[in-house]
Amino acid sequence: MKTVYVDNNATTQVAPEVLEAMLPYFSEFYGNPSSMHFFGGQVQKQVNEAREKVADFLGADPSEIVFTSCGTESDNAAIFGTLDSYPEKRHFITSRVEHPAVMNVSSYLSRKGYRTTDISVDREGRLDLDELKEAITDHTVIVSFMYANNETGVIFPIDEIGQIVKSNGIPFHTDAVQAAGKIPLHMKKSTVDLLSISGHKLHAPKGIGVLYIRKGTKFSPFMIGGHQEKGRRGGTENVPYIIGLGKACELAKKHLEDENTRVRALRDYLESKILEKIPNTLVNGDSKNRLPNTVSVSFEYVEGESILLLLSDLGICASSGSACTSGSLEPSHVLRAMGVPFTAAHGSIRFSLSIYNTKEEMDYIIEHLPPIIQRLRDISPFWKDYLKSQGKK
Amino acid sequence: MWDYTEKVKDHFLNPRNVGEVENPDGTGEVGSLACGDALRLSFKLDEQKKIKEAKFKTFGCASAIASSSALTEIIKGMTLEEAEKVTNQDIANYLGGLPEEKMHCSVMGREALESAIANYRGQKVVKEDFEIVCKCFGVTDREIIKAIQENDLKTVEQVTYYTKAGGGCAQCHPKIEAIIEQVRKEMEKEGLAPKPEKRKLTNIQKIKLIEETLGREIVPALKADGGDIDLIDIDGSKVYVALRGKCSFCPSSEFTLKQYVESKLKEFVSDDLVVEEVKP
Numbered sequence: 001m002k003t004v005y006v007d008n009n010a011t012t013q014v015a016p017e018v019l020e021a022m023l024p025y026f027s028e029f030y031g032n033p034s035s036m037h038f039f040g041g042q043v044q045k046q047v048n049e050a051r052e053k054v055a056d057f058l059g060a061d062p063s064e065i066v067f068t069s070c071g072t073e074s075d076n077a078a079i080f081g082t083l084d085s086y087p088e089k090r091h092f093i094t095s096r097v098e099h100p101a102v103m104n105v106s107s108y109l110s111r112k113g114y115r116t117t118d119i120s121v122d123r124e125g126r127l128d129l130d131e132l133k134e135a136i137t138d139h140t141v142i143v144s145f146m147y148a149n150n151e152t153g154v155i156f157p158i159d160e161i162g163q164i165v166k167s168n169g170i171p172f173h174t175d176a177v178q179a180a181g182k183i184p185l186h187m188k189k190s191t192v193d194l195l196s197i198s199g200h201k202l203h204a205p206k207g208i209g210v211l212y213i214r215k216g217t218k219f220s221p222f223m224i225g226g227h228q229e230k231g232r233r234g235g236t237e238n239v240p241y242i243i244g245l246g247k248a249c250e251l252a253k254k255h256l257e258d259e260n261t262r263v264r265a266l267r268d269y270l271e272s273k274i275l276e277k278i279p280n281t282l283v284n285g286d287s288k289n290r291l292p293n294t295v296s297v298s299f300e301y302v303e304g305e306s307i308l309l310l311l312s313d314l315g316i317c318a319s320s321g322s323a324c325t326s327g328s329l330e331p332s333h334v335l336r337a338m339g340v341p342f343t344a345a346h347g348s349i350r351f352s353l354s355i356y357n358t359k360e361e362m363d364y365i366i367e368h369l370p371p372i373i374q375r376l377r378d379i380s381p382f383w384k385d386y387l388k389s390q391g392k393k
Numbered sequence: 394m395w396d397y398t399e400k401v402k403d404h405f406l407n408p409r410n411v412g413e414v415e416n417p418d419g420t421g422e423v424g425s426l427a428c429g430d431a432l433r434l435s436f437k438l439d440e441q442k443k444i445k446e447a448k449f450k451t452f453g454c455a456s457a458i459a460s461s462s463a464l465t466e467i468i469k470g471m472t473l474e475e476a477e478k479v480t481n482q483d484i485a486n487y488l489g490g491l492p493e494e495k496m497h498c499s500v501m502g503r504e505a506l507e508s509a510i511a512n513y514r515g516q517k518v519v520k521e522d523f524e525i526v527c528k529c530f531g532v533t534d535r536e537i538i539k540a541i542q543e544n545d546l547k548t549v550e551q552v553t554y555y556t557k558a559g560g561g562c563a564q565c566h567p568k569i570e571a572i573i574e575q576v577r578k579e580m581e582k583e584g585l586a587p588k589p590e591k592r593k594l595t596n597i598q599k600i601k602l603i604e605e606t607l608g609r610e611i612v613p614a615l616k617a618d619g620g621d622i623d624l625i626d627i628d629g630s631k632v633y634v635a636l637r638g639k640c641s642f643c644p645s646s647e648f649t650l651k652q653y654v655e656s657k658l659k660e661f662v663s664d665d666l667v668v669e670e671v672k673p
Contacts, residue, residue, distance in 0.1 A: 303429065305395075305454035309405065322429070322454070329429065329530065329553070329560030342427040379411050379458060381433040381450035382426055 001315040004361045008201075009150050009178055009294060009352035010319055014244070015203040021247040022205075025240035033237050034228065047237055050246025057249035058195070058212055059186030066211045066229045067242050071177040071198030072101035074211040075144075077222035077233065078173040078194040079105050082142040084220035089141035091115045095127060095156075096337035102144050102175055103333070115139070124286040125154035125338050133164060142171045147179035147195075151321050151334040151350055152285030153294025155183065162191025171217060177201055181252035182259055182291045193217045199241065203354075204248035208241035255355050263353050264292035266362055270351060271295045273366040278373050280386070284340055284348060293353040296321070298335075298344035301383045302376040307349055310372045316365055321348040343382075397455060398489035404459035409466050412448045421509030423501055428530050428557065430457045430498065434505040436468070436513075444468050444476060449505075456488075456495040463487045464502040473510055479503065480543050481555070496555045500540055526568050529561025534572060541576045547664060549573070594663065600627055606661040607634075611654055622654070630665040632658060635672075 005013070025043070033044035048062070055062040068074045079092070079102070094106050096118045103118075110116040117135040120128050127145065136143070143165045148155045158174050165172040173194040176185060181202035187195065194217065199208035213219050213232065225234015274297055275281055284296040299307065304322025311318055321332030322345075330336065331345040340348070351365070377383035397405075413420075417435035424431030430453030439445040447465040451458050463484050468476045481499035485491045491499055523533035540546060540555040549569045553559045559569050594602065607624060615622055621637040634654065655668040 301426070301452065303453050303457075306405070306458060309455050313406065329557050331429065346426070346429045379408065379450060380452040381422070381431060382452050384450070 002364075004316045004357075004364055006351045006353055006357065006361070006365065007317045007319050008354040009153075009350065011200045011206065012203045012354055013356055014200075014205050015248060015251055017251060018204055018244045018247045022240040022244040025243050029239075033239065034226070043239055047239060047242050050242045053246040054210055054249045057185075057253045058180075058197075058210075059188050059190075060212055061188075061215065063230070064187070064212055064215055066213055066232045067237060067245070068209040068211050068223075068233060069207060069238070070209045071099075071175070071196050071201070072209075073222070074196030074198070074209045075099070075101040075173075075175050076105060077211050078196060078213075079142060079144060081219045081222050081232075082171050082173070082194070083109075085218035086141045089139050091117070091137055091139040091141060093117045093119065093132070093135050093140055093143045095119045095121065095145050097121055097125065097149055097151075097334045098144070098146055099150055099175055099177065102146070119145075121154075121337055123339050125149060125152050125284070125334070126286055126289070127156050127161070129157075129161065129164065132161065136165070136168050136170065140168070140170050142173055144173040144175065147174045147176040147185075148183070148291050149285070149334060150178045151332055151348075152296045152338075153178070153291035153352070154285040155179065155289045155291060157289075159191055166191045178291060178294075181256070182293055184256060187212055187214065194219075199245045199248060202248050202252045204245040205241060208238060208245045210245070258355055260292050263355060263357070266357055266359060267293055267295055267351075267353050269359070270353075270362045270365060271297070273362075274369060277366065277370045281373075282344060284335060284338065284344075294350065295352075296348055296350045298340060299347040299349070299373050300343045301380050301386055302347045302373060304347055304349060306376050307347065307372060310375070311349075311365075311369070314368050316368065319350050319352075321350065322346045395456070395492050395495065397459075397492070400487075400489040401456055401459040401491065404462040404488065405455040408449075408458055408462040410446075410448045410462065410469075411450065413450060414446050414448045419509040419511075419513030421505045421507065421512055423504045423508060424453070425531070426452065429453065430501060432457070432461050432501050432505045434461070434464070434509045436509060438473075438513075442472055444471050444473070453498065453501075454495070456491050457498040457501065459488055460484050460491070460498040460502045461505075464506060468506065473513065476506060477510060479506060481540070482544060493551070493554050496544070497557045500536075500555050504536065526572070527556075527558035527561070527565045530557040532556050532558035537569060537572050538576050541573060542580065546573065547577070596627070599662065600624075602662045603627065603632060603658060603666075606658055607654075610657040610661065614653070625671045630663070630667055632666050632668050633671050634668060636670065 029043050031040035031043040033040055033047050051062045051065050054065050068077060092106060092109050092114055094102055106116045106118065119131050119135060145156050145161055147158050162172050171193045172191065174192050175196045177196060177198040180197040193214045195212040197210045200206040219232060221232050221234060223234045228234060228237055271283060278299060280300040282298050284298055304320030308318060308320050321335050335345045335348055414435040414437045418438045420435040422433045433450045436444050436447040447468050449461040449465050451461040467479055467483060467487055481503040484499040484502045485496060523535040525531055526534050526537055536556050537552055537558050540552060544555055546552055546555060549559055549566050552569050559566050604624060607622060611622060619638055623635045623637060625633040625635050658666045
């Protein structure tokens with residue numbers, strides 16, 4: 001059975017070039033970059049080069065790049081590192097559709113006595129900027145919004161938000177884990193102070209992330225330890241992974257155009273064919289401001305886990321915002337925050353593409369998805385009720 | 394990914410008895426679109442009053458579909474008196490087991506069967522007669538009590554896995570806890586529930602063990618947050634503690650107590666311990 005992998009917002013294939021670049025640092029070049037001898041020094045040179053590649057990819061200065069272990073660590077470090085720098089301020093602002101790495105920090109803070117505000121989104125997943133303007137106070141210590149949503153791909157107007165936040169003199173963090181590699185990022189032209197990215201979402205391996213910290217931003221280290229990363233993150237550098245991420249960023253910069261033309265066209269093709277072939281299907285999220293690789297579709301009257309397992313049986317790997325797949329009993333907080341009706345929220349499926357996907361793969365999905373949905377609708381008691389209500393047999 | 398048995402996969406991929414029986418003798422429907430799963434069961438009896446035909450329609454995940462399919466296979470050929478005795482555990486066993494988080498799918502099967510039999514007998518299972526405990530999923534006290542009794546449930550988490558109650562906003566957790574306590578007390582009286590597996594402790598042993606557990610498992614974590622905890626008294630299964638330092642005015646202290654201290658004491662000392670805070 002062939003594997004059609006369209007779950008790239010969950011994780012991506014490590015690019016062969018990335019793996020190749022990493023391998024010598026597991027064997028031959030095992031030195032510690034902090035060492036005084038030539039053996040460590042040659043590794044440090046390579047780490048610096050990787051840092052430059054990451055900086056180049058983000059339109060930043062290499063001194064603004066801090067390597068971390070993952071996107072979650074970057075998000076935590078950005079928020080806690082800022083809170084620590086402003087101990088007198090006790091108000092945190094984020095949105096209702098964040099990744100757990102920010103959302104659960106928000107609920108943790110509220111348990112710890114902070115005031116937290118979660119800004120709403122509309123039916124299309126767009127942030128309510130007026131609500132944000134009203135929420136900001138003198139006590140607001142940091143504002144954190146995701147750049148693009150992992151479930152729907154909806155992109156927030158980060159620069160516009162940044163202007164609102166910065167005009168109040170408040171540090172601004174964005175979780176750009178899903179945006180990096182899919183849309184252009186340029187920190188020198190941006191208002192963002194802190195930005196998180198994760199290696200394994202852009203064809204580097206799991207276990208490496210970056211926190212961008214704009215020069216002049218107040219920041220206390222989250223991981224306390226040695227002098228590494230200019231005292232901003234203790235812990236011996238994860239050299240092979242840093243080298244891998246450097247390579248991945250170099251490739252991502254190169255592939256950005258492909259991502260926004262060919263991948264976008266594949267996604268649009270998949271989306272339009274699904275809508276054409278399967279009735280009672282709707283797309284979740286603002287179509288105008290959406291990542292080029294993501295589509296979240298809801299199939300009414302069927303449940304997501306069942307769809308995923310039937311797809312999986314055919315080698316197709318996607319994901320769902322349904323309750324059953326998350327292990328919780330309620331559908332995804334993102335779809336609920338958007339007010340997606342229950343008829344549709346439980347039957348949501350996310351396809352997220354990468355540069356490695358092909359038109360043949362899209363055709364394979366388009367061929368097999370409609371009978372799967374029909375099969376589940378034939379089992380579902382609500383589908384027949386719906387048809388009856390429509391006056392069909 | 395869920396760890397489903399081959400039997401679950403088989404009944405999901407090749408569900409038996411899908412559809413609706415024509416001119417059924419009994420039908421039952423449980424669940425809703427909002428809840429994320431629903432099952433409509435219908436059956437027909439033969440001359441000997443045995444279930445000749447049973448069919449289902451289900452909206453839900455793989456284990457919900459497999460449980461429905463299993464249910465129809467189990468009850469075929471049974472008299473209603475026999476079918477009445479089918480428990481959710483029978484459905485789960487038929488499938489070679491379900492992940493605990495998915496046990497509510499088997500409970501849904503049993504409830505649909507109950508409702509269909511009642512329908513045949515001209516009775517009605519009226520939800521309004523019972524108190525809705527979980528508003529998010531519309532679960533009544535009766536359903537929770539039944540799940541506790543039939544499956545020997547001990548914690549709120551387990552009740553959620555089996556009935557969905559408490560799986561939404563969590564506001565009903567104290568109420569579920571009270572129901573568990575009450576039902577288990579009754580079960581123990583009737584000798585239905587196996588006594589707590591942990592050895593029976595004398596009071597002195599219990600106090601010592603609680604002190605040890607607090608010192609080892611709880612105090613270091615609280616101290617890290619600038620707090621501390623003192624053991625004030627023990628009365629039966631109630632453990633009275635006072636929070637000190639930063640913890641004593643922390644708004645999340647109730648959470649700290651319930652979720653953390655109690656779970657540790659239950660784990661290391663005895664399942665029946667309940668923690669109460671003594672305010673200074």
